[in-house]
Amino acid sequence: MNTTKILGESVGIQRQxxxxxxxxxxxxxxxxxxxxxxxxxxxxxxxxxxxxxxIRGQLGYDPKNPDYSAVQDCLDTGVPIVQVLRISERGEEEE
Known part of the structure; x- marks a missing residue:
């Protein structure tokens, strides 16, 4: 049996x-x-x-905060925009 990828006018089965x-x-x-x-x-x-x-103006500069670091890490890896939802601390009244 001969196997070829180019059959041209030949009779046979072509497989891709x-x-x-x-x-x-x-x-x-x-x-x-x-x-x-x-x-x-x-x-x-x-x-x-x-x-x-x-980032600094909206969230406040806080490099020791792991949440802030997570946002900064995302931006540093090339993510153009990070959607951030701030949750309030216990006892802090919502604005």
């Missing part, structure tokens, strides 16, 4: 290999994130869109 792309990643990385946390400042009634230019 199937390329399995089901496990390939199509996205380069994260494009969005949502984080719930406790921050120095910010809204508690609605999510905020946080990016590199407004």
């Amino acid at each position: 290999d199937i390329i399995d792309r089901t496990e390939e990643q199509t996205a380069e990385g994260l494009t969005g994130a949502v984080i719930l946390g406790r921050f120095k400042r910010g809204r508690v009634d609605a999510p905020m869109s946080i990016h590199q230019g407004n």
